[in-house]
Amino acid sequence: MKMQLPMTALRENRDIESVSEQVELQAYSTTVGDTDKGRAIKENIDDLLLLLHAYRTGELV
Numbered sequence: 001m002k003m004q005l006p007m008t009a010l011r012e013n014r015d016i017e018s019v020s021e022q023v024e025l026q027a028y029s030t031t032v033g034d035t036d037k038g039r040a041i042k043e044n045i046d047d048l049l050l051l052l053h054a055y056r057t058g059e060l061v
Helices: 004-011 036-056
Strands: none
């Protein structure tokens, strides 16, 4: 329907109403690490690295 509106307005010699949409730009790109899920994955990786270190040093048998 929106596509037909400008043509109808032209045929009837009416003003065409425009719709503006404001877009917010970010200073940087969002990465997975910036999300809640990404932070949870990072915590899991940190925990696994601590577990690996404990295994390699003999703290964990």
